[in-house]
Every structure is written in C-alpha cells, then in structure tokens.
Amino acid sequence: MDMTFVIYKLILCVVILLLSLVIAMYATLAERKIAGFFQDRLGPNRAGTFGLLQPVADGLKLFMKEEFMPANADKILYIMGPSLTMLVALLSSAVIPWGGSLIIAGKEFALQVADINIGVLYVFAVISIGVYGIMIGGWASNNKYALMGAVRAASQMISYELAMSMSIVTIVMTTGSLSLNEIVAQQHGMNWNVFTQPIGFVVFVICAFAETNRAPFDLPECETELIGGYHTEYSSMKLGFYLFSEYINMFISSAMIASLYFGGYNFPFMDDLGLSHNMITIIGTVVLFAKISFFGFLFMWIRWTLPRFRYDQLMRFGWKGLLPWAIANMIITGFISLLIKNNFFAFLTK
C-alpha cells in the first residue's frame, strides 16, 4: 500500500467527517427555518443574516450549560450512551460512494472511504448498533421516562429494521451485489432502482423515518408524553450529541435513499454531455448532494405535516403493514427475476 493512497484516504475521511458535522449543524437551522415557513413564521433570523450563526449560538449555549449527572446514574454507561450514538451515526458514512472517481496525475481516486464488497451488510450492522446508544443512555439515566423512551426506541427500531432489510434484500437480488459502489454504478444514467422497486422504495423511506426516530415515529423522544424520552436526564453537550446525531442520521439516511433508489451520483444524460471524466464526477457529487438535500427536506416536510403515531398503531403498522408488503415485494421480485433469467420474456422481444 503506497503512501499517497493512505494520505488520500485520511484526507477523505476528515473531509467527510467535517462535512457530515457541518451539514448536520446547518440541518438544525434548516429544520427550524422550514418549520417556521410551514407555520407561516420566519424562523430564527436574529443571529447573523438569515440566522446563519444560529447553529453556532446553539452549540455555544449547549457547551456553556451545566454538566449534570443524576446521583444514581451508572456513570460509565451514562457517558457511553451519547458517545455511542454519535459514533454510530458517523460510522455509516464510510461506505457511501460520494461520487465516481477523480483521475489526478494518471492515478484513480475513488470518492468513497471504503469500497467493501459487503457495504450493505455493514450499513445494517451499524444501524443495529444505533439502538444501543439510545438504550444504554435511557437505562443509565435511572429515570422511568428515560427507560420508557429507551424501551420504545428499542422495540421500534428492531421492528422497522426487518421491513427495511427486506426492502434492501430486493435491491441486492436485482443488482446481484452487496457492494454499495456496485449498486450505485449499476444505476448509471437514468436506470434508477426506484423505477423497478417502487414498493421497496416506499417501505424503505418509511422505515428510514422510523430508524432515525423522526416524526411521525418520534415516540422514543415525544416531548409531550415522555418529557424528552431517553434524553430526559441529559444536559449540556451530552444532550447536544443526542440531538446532533439525529441530524447526522437524517443526513446519512438521505444519502442511503439517494444511493440505493435514486442513482446516487448518477444523473440523466451523463454520457451525452461530452465532458471529461473528472468533470462528470464533480457534477455527480453535486447532483448527489442535491438529492440528499431533497430527501432531507422531505424528512422535515413529513415531520411538520403528520402527527405522531399511537404506540399500538406503530407496532401494527410495522409488523402487519410494512413487513408483509416488503416480503410480498421480495417474492414478486424474485419470481420475475427468475423468469427473466430463464428467458421467459423472450417471446415479447421476438
């Protein structure tokens, strides 16, 4: 392994880490602004022009707050909760292909930190760990509301993970690969998976909402019933980590939706423009971020439109609504791809 490769990967790691943090930071501002516009208000506009310094002010405020720890809390787990949530939120950005590849001085640099051939499995694994951060935090707080929120979060995330996995399994079936890079590359041009997997797409998006604990699935937090749920006992930057990781999760989920179903960095007519390889890559990255912004907006749009589910509705929807649909979608996809493989549709093209 040569030195330039290591340095390049290190730079890419740092850039993506900073990028996710800055985007999450400004997602909080966007959330508040968009909430304001949806409710005929202006949103924050005092700190800097258009409120651009508001996230800085919020962060500073959280840093200045008292570090509070309940007397009977489990000291180690109490600190581990938010740290784990933050870590897991940042981990999954490693396998997302942020663009094609740049060719500099005859060498090819892929805009992806780790092109592992089981990228999809890796994302599943990381998402599954995500529940531990909330669970540990809620348990360690030694508070009944926090525990209630944590239990809700655990059962909700495990329930919706099933339907989510089922919908991704169909993608794996049609593309024949577990590598995210390969899945995105196969959607070259306009061959986006959303056109072949509309049901899978809807199921995946709904599950992504549930996995990120966003409205209408924000039962673990639900400030009206559980006083903040699992982070009731948290203050200062530990609370900040919990709130912040929600926005990072949102960003990563949007990136996942864009990569799996909306072609990632691919855009229509990318071969017909007659641009150089590097130029296409840069435009592709911009396009990917435009898609991510759209899905981020969708997350907020839904949040300020739909009320929260009741808990039994949530469970019924997950197990009796989404899961059967995802399984049916998987069976149909499998059946059709088998027919295609055996040239069953050959008579159509004759």
Add this chain to the structure above:
Amino acid sequence: MNQDSTKISLTNRSKMVSNKKMTLIERFYLPAIFKGMSITMSHFFRKETTIQYPEVKRPFSDIYRGLHVLKLDDEGRERCTACGLCALSCPAEAITMIAAERKEDEKQLYREEKYASVYEINMLRCIFCGDCETACPKEAIFLTNRIVPSEYKRTNFIYGKDVLVEKADARVDVSKRQTPEVLEFKKDKTKSHNK
C-alpha cells in the same frame, strides 16, 4: 322533540361523526398523507404573519390606551392639581400621589396653587382601562398610543413624574382621544367630578 330532527347549526361547518370502515385506499393512508403534505406546502409559500417587533410595529388605533402622559397647559405649566380623583377611580389602585402647595416663585411651573410633588403609577398594577382619564377634571392625565417597555426589575415599573410629565419641547398629541363626546361630557358640571 324527535319529529324535528333537523339540526340547528350556527356555522354550517359541523360534520356527522361516523365509525364506518375505511375503504382500501383509505387504509393505505398515502393519499391522505399527500393531501396533508400539499396543505403544508401551500403554507410554505404563504406570506409570513410575523411582525418583527422592535423594527416593525403593529399599527395602533388612534385611541389606543397605552402609557399615560401628564399634560402641560399652553404655557408649559403642569395641569395636575393633585385632587386624587384619578387615584380614587383607579380600579387597580395603581396611582399614588403626594400633594404640595405651590411656592410664590413656582407660578410658571404649576397652574394652580396645589400640585403633585410626587405622582407615581405602577405599570404592573395598571390595567390601562382609562378611568383616570375619564375622572380627571383638569384634563391633566391621558392615555397615549405609546406602550410600556419591558424591564428587568419590578421597581423600574413604578413610573414617576420624570417619565409621565410631557416635555415642553416634545409635546404628546392626545387630540385624537379628546373626541367631541368626551369634551361635551367634561363640560357637564352637574357631574360632581367635573366641577
């Protein structure tokens, strides 16, 4: 009773509650969700109703009852004679005053022999009803369309003469409040407090 089953509705917006089973499309919820999203989106582009307060102020009515003013007469003398009718009429007991006798060299300051050496209104007690203005026989106190600003300490809300008395070079216009009806009422000397 039962024969007249037509419901009386004041607004024509009441709807019958029904427990009917949802149709298949309704059970998918997606059409209803898209409808809701289109409603929120229509609000997204609507004009904001926010009034950015310190820079932009809501237009006040001409006869808005806000911060009081103690008027000076045309020669710049205080009109108030510390008769105490305003304090007596005040339902919130917000007004206190201490009367004093005018010295010989103070004729350019006070219109009559008696004046208020201390005149205080507690703005936290005041309910801005305007009874003090109605009670005043000397047309000395008026409510204006200025508002009482916020303060950090409760004691700062007790306004003395330094704030309440209008400055001779910056008169407060209260002509809008002195409607013909008010002036007519004040002329009626059969009312004991107008004497």
